[in-house]
Amino acid sequence: MIGQTVSHYRILEKLGGGGMGVVYKAEDTNLGRYVALKFLPEEFAHDRQAVERFEREARAASAIDHPNICTIYEIGDHQGKAFISMQYLEGQTLKHRIAGQPLGSDEVAKLGLQVAEALEAAHAKGIIHRDIKPANVFVTATGQAKVLDFGIAKLLRPVSEATATETLTQTGVAPGTLPYMAPEQLRGQVVDARADVYALGCVLYEMATGQRPFREELGPPLIDAILHQMPVAPRALNPRLVPELERIILKCLDKDADMRYQSARELKVDLCRLVTPAATVAAESPQARAWRRTVRRALPLAVIMAVTLLTAAFLWNLGGVRERLLGPPGPPRIESLAVLPLANLSGDPQQEYFADGMTEALITELSKISALSVISRTSVMRYKASDKPMPRIARELNVDGVLEGSVLREGNQVRITVQLIHGPTDKHLWAENYQRELRGVLALQSEVARAIAREIQVKVSPQEQARLAGGHQVNPEAYELYLKGRFHWNKRTEGDLQKSIAYFQQALEKDPDFAPAYAGIADSYNVLPIQGSLPGAEAYPKARVAALRALEIDDTLTEAHAALAWVNWRYNWDWAGAESEFKRALELQPSSGHVHHWYALYLTVLNRTEEALREIKRARELDPLSLIINANVAWVYYYARQYDQALRECQKALEMDANFPQARTYLGLIYAAKGMHQEAIAEFQKAIALAGARPPSYLGALGYAYARAGNKAEAQKLLNELLEQKPVPLLPVAQIYAGLGQKQEALAWLERAYEVRGSSIEFINISPSVDPLRGDPRFQDLLRRMNFPEN
Structure with missing residues (x-):
């Protein structure tokens, strides 16, 4: 032609x-x-x-x-x-631009941002592209991205002559290009904008690494990989890639559409933060930082009046034209919130427990609002006395809003000052001072939560309104003792847990009907067996009694429902009862990272992997800086036998803290399951060294690895060390016997663990370490006696 x-x-x-x-x-x-x-x-x-x-x-x-x-x-x-x-465009397709080589992080973010903006515009018109791939993105000579080829676009609502009910294909084959198709596309399910987000995630991955997320060439293996496997972490292929960009890419590629970015706009916002990072400021003391913010946000009245006088004539002449044409600008939308640690203004370090307790109480109150995601205590406490700029904090916690403030306790008076800030812009949105007697502190916390909900115009259900309207008076001494108990409980050492129980009991001496103190006792006894500090047969019944008493006083206490759920599955093996309590706890406090975390562990033991992953990832969203939650994402994948993904998640946790012994232990377990016994041994040895002691569970894992590696002498040494302990740690002993292939002994020790409700015995339902025992009728009988529901 x-x-x-x-x-x-x-x-x-x-x-x-x-x-x-x-x-x-x-x-x-x-x-x-x-x-x-x-x-x-x-x-x-x-x-x-x-x-x-x-x-x-x-x-x-x-x-x-x-x-x-x-x-x-x-x-x-x-x-x-x-x-x-x-x-007509001059340049090249993104496919040719990549040509098998990774692009720089900055270029990946900039091109990805432009494509996300294009998809946002298309989705706003009701159009899903359904074939985003490098060949359909053109890069001009000036670096501008242009999306091409809307040939298989799905029209969600009428555009021109098209109707919303068009099927777009009569072949029975899902339209699109296979390596870039979302799992729901491959399954022939109805797709929405999140399918384009997935495809863009594939393109971002290819830009970042030079290769597709799944490299299988043939149809069936490639489909299986997209549906069931996890891609290699981008930074494993390109170590120079910015960690935040890796996080963005992997979120786009989540197989569960509900766990991805829910719109191209959400993805655009995160990419925009990478392309135009907030300016940083020099470090300064917390006092200077507080003074600087106060000056900036509280301009002298004279300045305000001067500005008003200078602009009055202009505003008068403008005559409200802007408002009539555009409407008044609305406040930034706040859908996620972090409550930073309240500053202790008393000047007394001994009052830190009170400031931390008030912070946690505000988090708890706000977490009752299902339409608002509230970051959990563990993550926000990382910013105690932090000098980081607000936009950076908001970016690290992935939130829209940040609440900061101070608390001053003077005798029986409490004064709280809080201010709400739009995190990405550091823009002040609202501030207020509250003062109450200490006996009215619960009502004060509820009042602050309701005020914030009104200010950000978040939807609050009638049930949530009723719960936020609570706040009966408390005995000031009992409340103060309770806060001291929680302060020590959050430290989680054996000594601190014993102190927490003592403080909670003292609180009950002041007020025998103070339900939160009973819940605190239940929480403390629930944690002690995990640390090996107290046998489960002794601790869990006490936890159950305390939790039931708390609920008898106040059935809306989330902590008590969660504590009872924990006892039900870890001691009573009442699986249905445990799930009922977990669901009630999450109904009462949807943003409780703590409850989502515990519920994920419960689901893991029952081998309900998809649900467990959904819960543990939600827990991570709500508590992104928690080391144990990040490590337990790997833990869930490990028990699901998805070892490569477990390995990637474990390495992410170790990037947060390379000296976290629990993550080192998980890494060892993963290596052992993959048959990499020498690597497993090295990780277990590191974990023991980092722990500063010789935890029985770590010794059992190391002995198991030695046994599987054929080093029976070293395994026997560790077995002897465990057998000499008083009391003997039952499960680690059984684990080493299983590794040595001594089934009779392993089963005998498991039976003893069953009889005394040994800590973590329920994990034999899914643990790879006891796989050699699964075919034995005695092992199957043991599982039946633990009331496991049929899978």
Whole structure:
């Protein structure tokens, strides 16, 4: 066709072609400009469905006016050949730009941001692209990204002649390009904008690493990989990649659409933060930082009056035109919130427990609002006395809003000052002072939570309103003792847990009906067996009694429901009862990272992997800096036998703290399960050294690894060490015997653990370490006696 004239276009050269079109460079003789002409291939010229798809591309793309989408000029027909006239671009496709080599983090973020903005515009028009891939993204000579080829776009609502019910394909094959298709596309399910987010995640991955997330070439293996496997972490392939960009990519690629970015706009916001990072400020003392913020946010009245006088005439003449045309600008939308540690203004370090307790109480109150995601205590406490700029804190915690303030306790009076800030911009939104007697502190906390909910206009259900309206008076001495108990409980050492129990009991001596103190006792006794400080048969019944008493006094106490759930599954093996309590706890406090975390462990033991992953990832969202929650993401994958993904998640946790012994132990377990026994031994040895002691569970894991590696002498040494302890740690002993292949002994020790409700015995339902015992009828009988529901 070179040299021919089609309508008012003179064909100059062929630019390329694909399965559904051939593209030529042409000159528009009417307007004197270059255009790109796309023709249907000859073999499809008389195919009605192909022609309809071809025209649909033009209609879909022309409905969106956006600088990152290739402009469509017209649809035409020449001697029975349909063609589209579109913007001519100089540059190359992203496929050629990548060419098997990773791009720099900055370029990945900038190009990804432009594509996300294009998709945001398309989705706003009700259009899903469904075929985002490097070949359909053009990069101009100036670095501008242009999205091409809307040929299989799905129209969610009518655009031009198209209807919302179009199926777009009659072949029975899901439309799209296989390596970039979301799992729900492959399953033939109804897709929405999140399928485009997944595809863009694949493109970001390819830009960042030079290769696709899944490299299988054949259809069935590739489909299986997309549906069931996890991609290699991008930074494992490109260590220079920015960690935050890796996080963004992996969130796009989550197989569960509900766990991905829920819109291109959400993805755009995170990419925008990378492209235009907030300016940082020099470090300064907490006092200086507080003074600087106070000055900036509380301008002198004289300055305000001066500015008002200077602008009054302009505003008068403007006559409200802006408001009539555009409406008043609304406040930034706040859907997620972090409550930073309240500053202790007393000047007395001994009052830190009170400031920390008030912080935790505000988090608890706000967590009752299901429409608001509230970051948990563990993560926000990392910012105690922090000098980090607010935008950086908001970015690290992935929140829209930040609440900061101070608390002053003077005798029986409590004064709280809080201010709400839009995290990404550091813009002050609202501030208030509250003062109450200590006996009214619960009502004060509820009042602050209600005020914040009103200010950010978050939806609060009638049930949540009723719970936030609570706040009966408390005995000041009992409340103070309770806060001291929680202060020590949060430290989680054996000594601190014993102190917490003592403080909670003292609180009950002051007020025998103070339900939170009973819940605190239950929490403390629930944790002691995990540390090996107290046998489960002794600790768990006490936890149960305390939790039931707390609920008898106050059935809306989340901590008590969670504590009772823990006892039900770890001691009573009442699986249905445990789940009922977990669900009630999450109904009362949807943003409790602590409850989501415990519920995930429960689901893991029952081998309900998808639910467990959903819960542990939600816990991580709510408590992103918690080392144990990040490590337990790997732990869930380990017990699900997804060892490669477990390894990646464990390495992420160790990037947060390479000296976290629990993560080292998990890494050893993963290596052992993969048959990498020497690596497992090395990790267990590191964990023991980091622990500063010789925890029985670590010794059992190390002995098991030695046994599996064939070093029976070292395994026997560790076995002897455990057998000499008083009391003997039952499960670690059974673990080493299982590794040595001594089934009779292993089963005998498991039976003893069953009889005394040995800590963590319920994990034999899923543990790879006891796989050699699973075929034994005695092992199966043991599982039946533990009341496990049938899978």
